[in-house]
């Protein structure tokens with residue numbers, strides 16, 4: 552049933568033109584084979600650069616995909632958070648740093664933009680933004696996220712939509728060659744000043760024998776220093792990429808973004824094709840649910856052959872009655888698939904359940920012992936503990952021996968003929 556529902560979602564994604572999806576922790580709940588089954592139906596890849604097989608160490612899914620939008624070459628990488636709880640796994644989730652180092656190396660040089668689909672914690676995503684300057688957008692997914700904040704960390708946008716699919720998130724971007732998001736409006740002068748300030752700071756530390764030496768005792772300060780140096784490098788690139796200012800005004804081609812969330816209100820009309828896909832999946836799910844109910848309903852019946860070993864005389868004598876060939880009667884009449892007939896000529900179907908009659912197992916074809924004595928699965932395992940009905944009442948006979956089908960039925964006369 553989960554598969555039927557999930558397949559419907561994938562079909563909708565296909566129809567909506569999805570380019571890819573990133574695999575998150577909860578997607579793994581049903582196991583890898585389940586996800587791979589779904590991916591077969593998808594017209595786009597499922598991404599994860601860090602789910603690897605325990606034994607072989609090989610990646611289970613595609614780590615990244617490349618797409619062209621307009622005249623942009625965009626790389627998209629997927630990274631998965633934690634393992635789902637309480638599951639036995641044949642796979643492990645690799646450390647993100649190791650996985651990203653490896654994946655980013657494989658990506659072509661001439662990409663215009665790099666997007667990460669991340670299911671890691673927000674803090675880890677911030678670390679990624681600091682460490683990998685080439686990742687321009689991190690689309691986050693995870694349980695702990697909520698709200699609609701968009702955050703700019705160095706040159707990376709971090710964003711997500713609120714939980715539970717109540718909104719569609721839209722991120723409009725105007726991507727410029729400089730590959731730099733517009734942050735504070737640094738004027739040309741300010742930019743130079745900031746670079747000078749950082750260079751002065753760098754020189755000072757260099758004089759003390761470099762950062763490693765200067766901050767030997769203080770790892771936090773060292774990290775801070777490293778971040779400052781990365782910032783310095785970025786500002787220098789930015790300065791180099793800027794067109795010369797006209798007069799004192801800045802004409803900088805920053806990239807810009809605008810995020811909006813669209814609440815999915817009931818008033819929004821359903822799209823006909825996706826509605827149809829979902830309707831069909833609901834139908835399939837219902838049939839599957841019935842099938843499950845039914846197999847459970849039949850489970851409690853053992854079938855007449857399993858009574859033979861202990862009730863041999865009764866069994867032999869029963870075999871001579873027409874109850875033991877009641878289904879064969881329908882087969883001979885080619886009515887064994889006729890829902891108007893089956894339920895009175897088999898065991899375990901007292902009601903007319905048209906949709907499940909075809910599913911009756913072979914051991915319950917014919918009107919068996921259990922049609923009169925009730926389900927015997929437990930009785931055959933422990934007869935003394937699980938007694939069956941001995942004196943089968945008339946009401947049971949009458950569920951099948953109705954006026955229409957058995958006009959001269961007489962309980963007192965016929966009860967002696969059953970075995």
Ligand code: HEC
Nearest residue numbers: 873874876877880895896918922943947948951965966968
């Ligand atoms: C699940 C339905 C069902 C139940 C319950 C049932 N029967 Fe029947 N019975 C049939 C069917 C169907 C036939 C005819 C089978 C055939 O000819 O293929 C039949 C045939 C018979 C016959 C043989 C009639 C003939 O002339 O061949 C007797 C006697 C009979 N049933 C008695 C009983 C009695 C007594 C009970 C209750 C204690 C009972 N049945 C319960 C379905 C049922």
Ligand code: HEC
Nearest residue numbers: 880884886889891892893895950951952953956957958960
């Ligand atoms: C409500 C239960 C019931 C349904 C539904 C039912 N039967 Fe029966 N059928 C019986 C019983 C009971 C007998 C035994 C009749 C008797 O001899 O008293 C029987 C007997 C028969 C017999 C053998 C006796 C005869 O009349 O020739 C045939 C053949 C038969 N049914 C075919 C069918 C077919 C075909 C259908 C579907 C169109 C059908 N039955 C639907 C209960 C049912």
Ligand code: HEC
Nearest residue numbers: 855858862865866869874918919920923941942943966969
């Ligand atoms: C059509 C209904 C019907 C079917 C089918 C049927 N029985 Fe019975 N069975 C009865 C009835 C009615 C009694 C009670 C008879 C009496 O008290 O005279 C009974 C009694 C019994 C008893 C206890 C009394 C005795 O005679 O020892 C056993 C055991 C039993 N059946 C086993 C079976 C087994 C095993 C099968 C299948 C091989 C079977 N029955 C099929 C109706 C049925």
Ligand code: HEC
Nearest residue numbers: 853857858861920921924927931934935937938939940941
């Ligand atoms: C492992 C042996 C064994 C098997 C298999 C077995 N029975 Fe019994 N059955 C017994 C024993 C023993 C009794 C007598 C229980 C007592 O009196 O303590 C009994 C009693 C019965 C009775 C009388 C009511 C009762 O519970 O005492 C019926 C009816 C019955 N069996 C039907 C069936 C049917 C129908 C099947 C097949 C689904 C079946 N039995 C399979 C051993 C068996």
